[in-house]
Amino acid sequence: MSDELTKATTAPTPARVQELAGSIDLADPGTILRFGAEAQNRAAAAADAMLGAARNPATGEAGEALSGLLDTLRGFDVTKLSEKPGLVGRLLGRGQKQVTTIMHRYETVRGQIEAIGDKLDGHRTHLLEDVERLERLYLATLDWFHALAEHIAAGETVLARTDNEVIPAALREAESAPGTLAAQRLADLRGARDELDRRVHDLRLTRQVAMQSLPALRLIQENDKALAAKIHSVLANTVPLWRTQLAQALAIQRMRDAGAAVRSATDLTNKLLTANAETLRAANAEARTELERGVFDLDAVKQANAALVATLEDTLRIAAEGRATRQNATKELALAEQQIRKALTDTRDARLHGG
Structure with missing residues (x-):
């Protein structure tokens, strides 16, 4: 300008x-x-x-x-x-x-x-x-x-x-x-x-x-x-x-x-990993405990042995009782047989004399 x-x-x-x-x-x-x-x-x-x-x-x-x-x-x-x-x-x-x-x-x-x-x-x-x-x-x-x-x-x-x-x-x-x-x-x-x-x-x-x-x-x-x-x-x-x-x-x-x-997905993943790890730990401990127990527990063996001994004792006792019973039965049968024979003998003699 x-x-x-x-x-x-x-x-x-x-x-x-x-x-x-x-x-x-x-x-x-x-x-x-x-x-x-x-x-x-x-x-x-x-x-x-x-x-x-x-x-x-x-x-x-x-x-x-x-x-x-x-x-x-x-x-x-x-x-x-x-x-x-x-x-x-x-x-x-x-x-x-x-x-x-x-x-x-x-x-x-x-x-x-x-x-x-x-x-x-x-x-x-x-x-x-x-x-x-x-x-x-x-x-x-x-x-x-x-x-x-x-x-x-x-x-x-x-x-x-x-x-x-x-x-x-x-x-x-x-x-x-x-x-x-x-x-x-x-x-x-x-x-x-x-x-x-x-x-x-x-x-x-x-x-x-x-x-x-x-x-x-x-x-x-x-x-x-x-x-x-x-x-x-x-x-x-x-x-x-x-x-x-x-x-x-x-x-x-x-x-x-x-x-x-x-972040939420990561947190969930971490939570799942932690939970899985804890579950694995518990399952592993349980499995290892069972594995380390052996086939039979000692208490079970003892209990089974005691039951077996008692069974044998019961068997011997029952066998003894059976023998005693059979002996008594033999005696009773012999006595019964004698009584039958005597009864038969008495019956035959009576027929002879009466006849």
């Missing part, structure tokens, strides 16, 4: 200055009143354009929408997923519930962000259009500034010629011919000269306004460009980064859940 201001303050084109100076006729007050009027009228147009740019509602709406988007992103804190849940949280399954809650909230917030993003993209388009309009207005204001500078140079040229040539000549004419209209012509000439001087002064003030408009236009333009760039940065960087952060947080949470599942 400093280079443009330097160009704006360079000397006007001599040919154009001479052309404008030729349009001034001190004998015709209308030429003085009209001198630079067209260039000054551009001031009103430039002022209206600057006021419209400064009061552009798109800029304020874009700023509000951008602030709303950033507040929405800040309000959706995905970093809590990275916090390791405590013992109670793990027991209650809070990690998975938190992921589900975050995903539900993400679906809601995503819609809000997309709506705000579409609105911001529209604002960005309007801002870029404003930047182009402001550029055209800046160039027009620069041309306006040059035009004022040319009018001022032309007026100063006429004033210098009037002061150095025209008024001295009229003064000499009035002094050489007193009592004629030359004095009145001198007075009119001086009045027209002063009117032109005031007109040139007004043009200088207008040129100052034009010079002040140039940096003001650039400032508004730079603000619009900065806001448009900020909107682009948020839409191109902040929102995708936020989504990436959410994806990473969810991936970390799922990785943590997977780690917990692997």
Whole structure:
């Protein structure tokens, strides 16, 4: 912008200055009143354009929408997923519930962000259009500034010629011919000269306004460009980064859940290994105990031996009792046989004697 201001303050084109100076006729007050009027009228147009740019509602709406988007992103804190849940949280399954809650909230917030993003993209388009309009207005204001500078140079040229040539000549004419209209012509000439001087002064003030408009236009333009760039940065960087952060947080949470599942499986495996080892130890001890006992226990052998001895004793006792019984039976049978024989003998003798 400093280079443009330097160009704006360079000397006007001599040919154009001479052309404008030729349009001034001190004998015709209308030429003085009209001198630079067209260039000054551009001031009103430039002022209206600057006021419209400064009061552009798109800029304020874009700023509000951008602030709303950033507040929405800040309000959706995905970093809590990275916090390791405590013992109670793990027991209650809070990690998975938190992921589900975050995903539900993400679906809601995503819609809000997309709506705000579409609105911001529209604002960005309007801002870029404003930047182009402001550029055209800046160039027009620069041309306006040059035009004022040319009018001022032309007026100063006429004033210098009037002061150095025209008024001295009229003064000499009035002094050489007193009592004629030359004095009145001198007075009119001086009045027209002063009117032109005031007109040139007004043009200088207008040129100052034009010079002040140039940096003001650039400032508004730079603000619009900065806001448009900020909107682009948020839409191109902040929102995708936020989504990436959410994806990473969810991936970390799922990785943590997977780690917990692997840890549980490992704990179960270790528990099973320990239980199997204890079972093997108990079974091995029982088996080795049985193996080391031998075929028969000593107590069982003793008990069996005692039972065998008792059995033999019982056998001998029963055999002895049997022999005694048989002997008694033999005696009884012999006695019975004798009794039968005697009875038979007695019966036979009785028949013989009786018969």
